[in-house]
Amino acid sequence: MDLKPETLAEIEAAIPKYPEAQSAVMPLLHAIQKDQGAISNEAAEWVAEKLGIAPINVLSVVTFYPFFRQHKIGKRHIRVCRTLSCAMAGGSKVCDKVLSEFEAELNHASPDGEVTVEFAECLASCGSAPVMLVDEDLHENLTVEKAKEICDKIKAEAKA
Amino acid sequence: MAIHPKEQRLVLKYADEPGYTPSIDSYLAHGGYDMLKKAVTMEPQAIIDEVKASTLRGRGGAGFPCGLKWSFVDRKSGKPIYLICNCDESEPGTFKDRQIVHKDPHQLIEGMMISCFANNVAKAFIYIREEMPYGAKILDEAILEAKEKGFVGDNVLGSGYSCEIVVHRGAAAYICGEETGLIESLEGKRANPRIKPPYFPAVLGLYNCPTIVNNVETLCNAVHILDMGAEGFKKIGRPNNAGTRIWCVSGGVQRPGYYEVGEMTLGELVYDICGGPLPGRSIKAIIPGGSSMKILKNGERYKGKNPDGSEYDWGLEDIPLDYDGIAAAGSMSGSGGMMVLDDTVSIPAALANLMAFYSHESCGQCTPCREGSLWLKKITSRMVHGEARPEDVDLMLDVAGQIAGRTICAFGFAVAWPVQSYIAKFEDEFREYAAHLSDPNADRQAIKELACNG
Ligand SMILES: Cc1cc2nc3c(=O)[nH]c(=O)nc-3n(C[C@H](O)[C@H](O)[C@H](O)COP(=O)(O)O)c2cc1C
Numbered sequence: 001m002d003l004k005p006e007t008l009a010e011i012e013a014a015i016p017k018y019p020e021a022q023s024a025v026m027p028l029l030h031a032i033q034k035d036q037g038a039i040s041n042e043a044a045e046w047v048a049e050k051l052g053i054a055p056i057n058v059l060s061v062v063t064f065y066p067f068f069r070q071h072k073i074g075k076r077h078i079r080v081c082r083t084l085s086c087a088m089a090g091g092s093k094v095c096d097k098v099l100s101e102f103e104a105e106l107n108h109a110s111p112d113g114e115v116t117v118e119f120a121e122c123l124a125s126c127g128s129a130p131v132m133l134v135d136e137d138l139h140e141n142l143t144v145e146k147a148k149e150i151c152d153k154i155k156a157e158a159k160a
Numbered sequence: 161m162a163i164h165p166k167e168q169r170l171v172l173k174y175a176d177e178p179g180y181t182p183s184i185d186s187y188l189a190h191g192g193y194d195m196l197k198k199a200v201t202m203e204p205q206a207i208i209d210e211v212k213a214s215t216l217r218g219r220g221g222a223g224f225p226c227g228l229k230w231s232f233v234d235r236k237s238g239k240p241i242y243l244i245c246n247c248d249e250s251e252p253g254t255f256k257d258r259q260i261v262h263k264d265p266h267q268l269i270e271g272m273m274i275s276c277f278a279n280n281v282a283k284a285f286i287y288i289r290e291e292m293p294y295g296a297k298i299l300d301e302a303i304l305e306a307k308e309k310g311f312v313g314d315n316v317l318g319s320g321y322s323c324e325i326v327v328h329r330g331a332a333a334y335i336c337g338e339e340t341g342l343i344e345s346l347e348g349k350r351a352n353p354r355i356k357p358p359y360f361p362a363v364l365g366l367y368n369c370p371t372i373v374n375n376v377e378t379l380c381n382a383v384h385i386l387d388m389g390a391e392g393f394k395k396i397g398r399p400n401n402a403g404t405r406i407w408c409v410s411g412g413v414q415r416p417g418y419y420e421v422g423e424m425t426l427g428e429l430v431y432d433i434c435g436g437p438l439p440g441r442s443i444k445a446i447i448p449g450g451s452s453m454k455i456l457k458n459g460e461r462y463k464g465k466n467p468d469g470s471e472y473d474w475g476l477e478d479i480p481l482d483y484d485g486i487a488a489a490g491s492m493s494g495s496g497g498m499m500v501l502d503d504t505v506s507i508p509a510a511l512a513n514l515m516a517f518y519s520h521e522s523c524g525q526c527t528p529c530r531e532g533s534l535w536l537k538k539i540t541s542r543m544v545h546g547e548a549r550p551e552d553v554d555l556m557l558d559v560a561g562q563i564a565g566r567t568i569c570a571f572g573f574a575v576a577w578p579v580q581s582y583i584a585k586f587e588d589e590f591r592e593y594a595a596h597l598s599d600p601n602a603d604r605q606a607i608k609e610l611a612c613n614g
C-alpha cells in the first residue's frame with residue numbers, strides 16, 4: 001500500500017477516536033478512497049489488518065455503501081439528484097445535458113475520462129431543486145443553461 | 161434566505177442574519193454557550209425534568225417525546241452511555257439539518273453538550289451523511305474551537321465534567337438515518353437495522369451500551385428549553401406540539417424553502433408564506449413529512465373527533481401544521497419535509513420516482529422489503545413506460561400489504577404508505593393511466609422525466 005503521508009496521518013488520527021477499532025472502518029475507507037480513487041482488495045486487506053478484523057468485514061462495508069467503490073471513476077464525480085422534488089424541477093433534463101456535454105453514459109466514465117455522471121438520491125437540498133454535486137460542491141437551482149456553464153468550466157479546468 | 165414575517169425563529173434565529181458566520185465568535189456574540197454555563201451548575205436530573213416538562217418531541221421523524229426517551233436510558237448497567245446526533249438527513253424532502261450544521265454549528269454543539277451533561281454521557285457522535293462534506297468540516301472545526309474555549313472535552317467549564325464529540329461520516333445510504341441502522345454503521349458494519357426488542361437503543365445501543373439517538377433540530381431545542389424554561393417553550397404551539405418546527409417546502413410553490421414557525425395551519429404555510437402554486441397551476445396533493453408519509457389530497461374534507469369530543473371538518477389548508485394536526489388528517493409530520501405536487505404532476509409517475517428510491521435504499525435484510533420494493537419499482541416503472549397490465553393496481557396493493565408491518569424496521573412502512581395512500585386517493589388516475597399509457601402513441605416524455613429512474 002502506497003498511501004500519501006497525509007492519508008496515513010488521517011488514518012492514525014481516526015482510529016483512537018472510537019472506543020472500538022472496527023468503528024474506524026468507514027473513516028479509513030474514506031481516507032483511502034480519496035487517496036487512491038477506489039478501494040482495491042489489497043486496500044481492504046490492509047484496513048482489516050490495521051483494525052484487527054477479518055477482510056470480509058471490510059469488504060462487506062465497501063459493497064454495502066453506494067459511495068465506496070472498487071473501481072476508479074472519471075476525474076470528476078458528478079451526482080445529479082433524481083428524487084421527486086428535483087425530478088419535478090427538471091433534474092432529468094439537467095442530467096441529460098451533462099451526459100451529452102461529455103458524451104458520457106450514466107454510471108460510466110466519459111470517453112475522455114474527465115467525468116463520471118451518476119444519479120444520486122435526495123441530497124437534502126430540495127428547496128433549491130434541481131441540484132447536483134460535482135465532487136464536494138453542491139450546485140443548486142440548476143437549469144439546462146446553468147448545467148452547460150458548469151460543464152464548460154470543468155472542461156476548461158481539465159485543459160488547464 | 162429571507163425570513164418571512166409569519167415565521168417564528170428560534171433554532172434558525174441567527175442562521176440567516178447578515179454577517180453571521182459558523183465561527184464561535186459569531187455564536188458567542190449572540191449569547192452562545194450561556195445555557196451550557198447554566199447547565200453545568202444544575203443537577204443533571206433537573207435538566208432531564210425540564211426537557212420532559214417542555215413536552216419537546218423528536219424532530220427526526222417519529223415525534224417521540226424527547227424527555228421520555230432520555231428517561232428510558234438504562235443508568236444502572238454500569239456501561240458507558242452514548243449520545244448520537246442523527247444528521248443523516250436523508251428522508252427525501254428534508255433540508256433543515258443542513259441549514260443548522262452549515263450556518264450555526266455551535267448551537268448544535270451546545271445542545272449536544274447540555275444533553276450529554278444531563279445524561280452523563282462522556283462520548284458523543286454526530287453521524288453526518290457523506291453528501292455534506294463541508295458540513296462535516298464545519299463541525300470538525302467548530303468542535304476544535306469549542307474545545308479551545310473549554311465547552312467540549314476535558315473538564316467542561318471547570319465543572320469536572322468531560323465529554324468528547326466525534327464527527328462520523330456516512331457513505332450515501334439512506335438506511336443509516338434509521339437509528340439502529342445508524343448504530344450498526346457507527347460500529348463499522350453494514351447499516352442493517354436491529355430488531356426491537358431487544359435492541360432498544362436506550363438499553364442495547366452502540367456497542368450494546370445504553371444510547372440516545374436524537375435528531376439535529378431536537379438537540380438544538382435543548383438550548384432554548386433551558387433559556388425559556390419548559391413553561392415558556394410550551395407557550396409556542398398547541399399542547400403536545402410544543403416549540404417551533406422547521407418546515408422544508410419543495411415542489412410546486414412560488415417560494416420553496418425552509419421556514420421555522422409556531423402554531424399555524426398548513427394553508428398559512430403553503431399559501432401565505434410559500435406564495436401558493438405557480439401562476440396558472442393549482443395544488444393537487446401534499447406529502448407532508450418526507451417522502452415516506454401518506455399523501456394528503458387537495459379538495460378532500462378531513463373529518464373526525466377531537467379528544468374532547470368536538471368534531472373537526474377541515475379542508476387541506478385548514479389542517480393544523482403540527483404533529484397532532486397532520487396525524488388527525490391521516491398522515492404524519494415526519495421529518496418536516498413537505499413536497500407540494502401541483503396539477504401538472506402525474507401521481508403514478510411520482511410514485512415510480514419514489515419506488516426507485518426505496519428499492520435502491522432497502523438494506524435487503526427482510527425478504528418482504530427487499531423483494532417487495534423491487535417489485536414495486538418494476539411495476540410502477542412499467543406503468544410509466546407504457547407497459548402496464550390490467551392487474552397492476554391490485555398487485556401493487558397486494559405487495560405493499562405484504563411489506564407493511566412485516567419487517568425489522570419502519571422502512572417497510574415507508575415503502576408501503578406511499579403506494580397505499582396514492583392509490584387510495586388517486587385510484588382513478590392509476591387505472592386510467594394504465595389504460596391510457598398502453599396506447600403506443602401516448603406522449604410519455606414528461607412522465608418518464610418525472611419518474612427519473614432510467
Ligand atoms: C427509514 C428511516 C429513515 C430515517 N432517517 C432519519 C434521518 O435521516 N434523520 C433523522 O433524524 N431521523 C431519521 N429517522 C428516525 C430515526 O430512526 C430516529 O427516530 C430519530 O433520529 C430520533 O431522533 P428524534 O427523537 O430526535 O426525532 C429515520 C427512520 C427511518 C425508519
Ligand code: SF4
Pocket residue numbers: 335352353521522523524525526527529530567568569570571572
Ligand atoms: S425493513 Fe427493509 S430497510 Fe428495514 S431492516 Fe428490513 S430490509 Fe432493511
Ligand code: FES
Pocket residue numbers: 081082083084085086087121122123124125126129130131252253254
Ligand atoms: S429531491 Fe433532490 S435534493 Fe431532495
